[in-house]
Amino acid sequence: MGNYRLTTLGTNTALLDLPFELPLAQWPRERLVFVPRGISRHVVRFVELSGEVFAIKEATDRYVLREHRLLRSLAEASVPVVEAYGTVTERVDHAGEELGALLVTRHLQFSQPYRALFTGRSLPHLRTRLLDGLAALFVQLHLAGFYWGDCSLSNTLFRRDAGALAAYLVDAETGEMHETLSPGQRDSDLQIATMNIAGELFDLQAAGLMSTDVDAAETALSLRPRYDSLWEELTSDLIVPSGENFRINAQLRRLNELGFDVSELAIKTVPDGLRVRFGTHVVEAGHHQRRLFELTGLRVQENQARALLGDLSRFRAKWESGTNQTIPEDLAARRWLDEKFYGTVGLVPPQLRVKLPDAELFHEISEHRWLLSEKNGQDVGRAAAVASYVGTVLADLPDTRVDLSQGPPTEEFAPIFD
Template sequence: MSGALNITSAIADPGLLDLPWNLPLESWPEDAITALPKGISRHLVRFATLGDYVVAIKETSSELARREYEMLRTLQRLDVPCVEPVAVITDRVADDGEELASVLVTRHLRFSLPYRAIYSQSLRPETATRLVDALAVLLVRLHIVGFFWGDVSLSNTLFRRDAGAFAAYLVDAETGQLYDRLSNGQRENDLEIARINIAGELLDLQAGGRLEEDIDPVAISDGIVDRYRTLWKELTGPEQFDQSERWRINSRIERLNDLGFDIEELAIVTDDTGTQVRIQPKVVDAGHHSRRLLRLTGLDAQENQARRLLNDLDSYRARYGKPDADEEVVAHEWTAKVFEPVIRAIPKDLKGKLEPAEIFHQLLDHRWYLSQNESRDVPLAEAVSSYIDTVLRHRRDEATIFNPATGTFTAPIDVEGDWRLNV
């Protein structure tokens, strides 16, 4: 690296100085690049290793790089699922004096994949539906905080496993705008952009023979509209009922909690006769179960994973006759006697296969199937041994899907966890 360089960074990582910023991104040598699957992008994107983590580097204009960097930092403060901004690097100059494009550096999301990598020989209908459902939830979360995306697509999203479903994360915020509140027109505009882009992406896969024959790309893309509107209505829509049905207030709160959202405030209005009640919830961002699990146990998990772990914690509380015990005391005991021993039992060479919370979720499923097949209550220790030998040992690592030492890319993964080479 030579010449002046302007680095704006949220972290102090001297490793940024070791990358060949004096070369156009397309000319970076192989030893500076990490092989990872990536989605379609209008900009050139490369991956590189910084210490023990991976970063994505995108060439763009200095104005757009700075704008997206600040937008991603704002979204993080709002607790929106998105990639972490690392740095903006401007004033890049080649050795021959040529000015080079500025870059935005973001941290690669561990255990995540672009949608094109979440299939093997072909994309299954149920997988396509789960991806679109996850994107619908992300879009609702963004709209609740007032973010207009402007370029909603599968390509601009990363996906992580979440207890049988997927959790979606925003990758590209270049076209986004943040408002105090979005109008219905802005929300519908984003939704239409999503529908058109998803249809185009799936039709592209179809043209390449990557969709199963019974998948209708247009029908799948239309699904995001129904899923979004149903979720938006449940989260923000008013509800009216007779005053004798006041139990429906708690029922509404429970449904919102089940969707992963907390209530900031609840507007309750009665009519002049006092017989009708109208409620209007004001929800805060998703993550109800994740926050509860983090508060009780210190474990950081995806929303569905957290729900599953909390269910097991509640079962533990009931199973050992401690319904009146302090919740935090029981949670500490469950973590020490159930969760942590399971994770410690995983051999060191298998720990990169899945996130700990996903391992525990899959273990619970495996134990249930064993118990059903054998018509007995299979002990946890026995289920752990069986899961390690018959399931986990045969998976490929999802931590990064590459070998940090060699930069060797490995095959994408489908929804069932089977790895096959895409050619």
């Protein structure tokens, strides 16, 4: 029997049944599950254990421990990354030969690699949403002091988020954590990302997944202005003229709308007013997520939370208008959750409901109902909207569930060139 050292942040003891004494590439196929993923320079396998799906990557002890530490640091800074679950180091096989270490991360449910987004029925304006999501991720990483060093679409996973795409960092092995990043470090990161993204878009064109009429280089270059615009809004000082302190609250609300909280303000008097610096080095994403969770217990993406809070607000206002009474927000939230939210997604056939998280389903059905009602000149009603959405949209969406059936090794599903 081989030897190893297993360290985890959870208590899934089924991990002990895995063949850690074998190189990852030699693990029996019956232990593996199929998960679409991006391209990796390392061997990666996925396993299902006691209802949980884990990604396992093989590298040296040094790289595995370092990447695990970086992923944990980014998660503590509320940056969207895959969850580092554990490490397996000091591995030795039956013959006493040393084996590479293993990094264990939780599979990000309902996520897709970028190539999968271009197959089947894709989102409208997919390239725009893809780069917007990546730019937002870059800003959050840089605010946390993280230099990625090898950003690419392949090192990122994407989740649908109320019409947008939320990006998550998957591969942190080339990254470096600093107190803050210099403009030169941020610029270098963006240059590397632009070159990598251009190459990946050319790859999509070669595979017939993206029109050759699209200028791949120009599309990749558009990452920079998206990043610069968001970075400027989050980090620039605000000059407040005398007597116009309301502008500070207005900017705080704007940052909240972008999904960020500010924990610190630095205010300095200047001629005829104030210079306000927001504590963006400790800005944390998830303002709307936390508010929705407090009211409903739902854990969703940031844009989804913003959309659901808006729907809840309209539900409450309509209730108050009908009763001519003030309805407490928590009471309205409980009734909205039962009658509106679960009442809607509960109409979706179970075999199709699993394609998307409930929050995304609710948002897309609401948007579909609005479009149908506009077309028909009257409200079509919830049941008709759900039936239409299921038949014309949801049925054609790719299934993001993990395939628990036995299949070939993961690499065979992620060719660099077709």
